[in-house]
Amino acid sequence: MVILNPVWLRSFRAVVDHGSFTRAADALDLTQAAVSQxxxxxxxxxxxxIFLRRGRKIDLTPAGKAVLVYADDVDTAARxxxxxxxxxxPLCGDLRIATPGSSGLRIYNGLLDLQQAQPDIKIHHRFAxxxxxxxSIIEDRAELGVITRLPDDPRLxxxxxxxEPIELVVPANVDIGDFDDLLALGFIDHPDGRxxxxxxLGQRFRAFSGMRSVACHGFSNQITLILExxxxxxxxxxxxxxxxQAFHKRDQIKTVAFSEPVxxxxxxxxxxxxxxxxxxxxxxxxxxxxxxxx
Numbered sequence: 565m566v567i568l569n570p571v572w573l574r575s576f577r578a579v580v581d582h583g584s585f586t587r588a589a590d591a592l593d594l595t596q597a598a599v600s601q602x603x604x605x606x607x608x609x610x611x612x613x614i615f616l617r618r619g620r621k622i623d624l625t626p627a628g629k630a631v632l633v634y635a636d637d638v639d640t641a642a643r644x645x646x647x648x649x650x651x652x653x654p655l656c657g658d659l660r661i662a663t664p665g666s667s668g669l670r671i672y673n674g675l676l677d678l679q680q681a682q683p684d685i686k687i688h689h690r691f692a693x694x695x696x697x698x699x700s701i702i703e704d705r706a707e708l709g710v711i712t713r714l715p716d717d718p719r720l721x722x723x724x725x726x727x728e729p730i731e732l733v734v735p736a737n738v739d740i741g742d743f744d745d746l747l748a749l750g751f752i753d754h755p756d757g758r759x760x761x762x763x764x765l766g767q768r769f770r771a772f773s774g775m776r777s778v779a780c781h782g783f784s785n786q787i788t789l790i791l792e793x794x795x796x797x798x799x800x801x802x803x804x805x806x807x808x809q810a811f812h813k814r815d816q817i818k819t820v821a822f823s824e825p826v827x828x829x830x831x832x833x834x835x836x837x838x839x840x841x842x843x844x845x846x847x848x849x850x851x852x853x854x855x856x857x858x
Contacts, residue, residue, distance in 0.1 A: 568606060568791035573635045583622060606631060611772060656684030657843050658753040662697040663689070665787030666804035666857060667728065667830055674854040678847070685843065693755060701824060701833055705843050710851070711830045717736070721836040723848070728857035729805045729825040730760050732768070735797040736818050750781035752789045752801040757783075761802040762828050791817055794834040796830065807856075830855060 575775060578588035579599065589596040607614055614628035624632060644736055665670070668691045675687050683700065697709040702719055715722055734749065743765070751761065758775045765772045780826050781799035784790045787807055794801055795816035834840050840848075 568609060568631070568634065568638075569602075570638065570656045571756050572602040573631075573638060575599045576606055576614070576631060577635055578622070579603065579622065584620065586612045587621075615686055624848060628698050655682045655846060657841065657844060657849055658686045658688065659841070659843050660688045660706040661690070661708045661710075661847070662692050662706045663698050664694060664697070664804075665691045666810075667710050669787060669805035669810040671851050671854045674850065675847075678850060679807065681752035687847070698833070701835060703834070707834060707840060708834045708848065711833055715833055716827070720833045722831040722833045725830045725848075727829050728855075729827055730764055730802055731805050732764060732800065732802055732820040732822075733791060733794055733808055733817050734800045734820060735794060736816050738799070738800075740800075740820050742771040742827060746800055747778060750779040750799040751775065752790060752793050752799040753783040754787075754801065754803070755785050757790075757801060760804075764802050767824075767826060768770050768822055769777050809856055 574761045575588060575592065575594070575598070575684070578584055578592050582588045585596050585599050585603075592599065603614065604711050608629065610627050612627035613625050616623045616625050616628075617624045620629060623733055627674075642749055644688065669688055669690065672689065675689060678683050683797040690700075690706070694711040695772065697706070698715055698720070702717065710725065711722075712728075732740070734746075736751065738745070740746060742810045746769075747767070751757070761775055761778075765775075784792075789814070790812070791804060791811045792799060793799060795811075795813045805819075811817065832851065834844065
């Protein structure tokens with residue numbers, strides 16, 4: 565791994581910026597001999613000349629251009645570290661976040677809006693099931709995660725963000741009077757489908773005796789595709805509300821209204837052993853707003 569002394573790089577950058585060793589030394593309040601020594605150290609390290617001297621003119625060699633790119637990368641990394649550690653710093657830096665599909669769809673465009681408004685923010689957003697999200701936070705593959713249950717791992721801190729109803733979704737031209745109507749339709753399954761359906765149908769239909777009695781007419785693990793077979797009349801499904809609201813064929817599906825909703829709580833989690841970044845705190849607030857608006 566190449567690691568150059570930052571003092572050498574500072575002298576190198578000054579020579580590049582000022583175009584001469586003398587002016588670089590004056591700008592750094594060093595002797596010209598000290599600046600020259602720093603440049604020689606870099607050349608000894610790289611094994612090549614980094615400046616081409618033509619009288620008073622100084623040009624970068626290909627090796628010098630490579631060192632300049634390296635110096636820029638080091639400077640960028642230092643500024644990002646400063647921003648990450650500065651509690652009142654500007655909104656900038658990278659943020660890794662993982663969410664379930666439904667809440668992810670709800671906030672996705674809003675996060676893109678934030679990146680457009682704040683170009684120095686880079687958000688890496690991954691959709692995943694709750695258990696995978698918890699693992700990602702524990703293993704430091706994500707800084708923030710949205711999950712649908714309160715975690716019991718002491719390494720995690722959880723903040724309740726919002727609630728989200730889970731909904732029974734049927735084709736738009738179908739009316740549901742009793743559980744037999746659902747049996748006639750069949751079920752469109754997804755990774756959380758049977759668990760959600762058991763919770764909802766068990767509270768709403770006395771005749772419900774478990775999902776084993778319901779024929780499965782399809783399955784999808786893509787959150788944006790689960791409602792497609794429902795829209796085509798191939799079955800019913802149970803999904804969180806935000807996924808239903810994001811579906812592009814809303815006129816071809818409908819949700820069955822019940823007097824009392826079945827709610828999932830949404831929690832933001834992060835590692836409890838260290839404080840989250842100012843950017844993560846800001847994004848958490850924005851996500852809470854997005855999930856609760858409307």
